[in-house]
Amino acid sequence: MNEQGQREVEEAMKGVESVLQSHIPPFRKLPYCSKCAYKDFCYAGEEEEGEV
Numbered sequence: 001m002n003e004q005g006q007r008e009v010e011e012a013m014k015g016v017e018s019v020l021q022s023h024i025p026p027f028r029k030l031p032y033c034s035k036c037a038y039k040d041f042c043y044a045g046e047e048e049e050g051e052v
């Protein structure tokens with residue numbers, strides 16, 4: 001990776017950190033979540049219905 005690429009990665013990482021520091025709304029299950037490719041990320045740390 002050249003210096004420009006490294007700077008772009010560092011800027012992208014700052015953007016990620018900024019998003020993580022911002023307000024994150026509470027998780028809300030949507031009707032189409034069960035077929036969504038991001039389900040495992042969105043459901044991380046959440047209890048599935050029926051879990052105790």
Ligand code: SF4
Nearest residue numbers: 032033036038039042
């Ligand atoms: S990204 Fe997918 S799993 Fe997450 S809330 Fe949206 S539809 Fe549901």
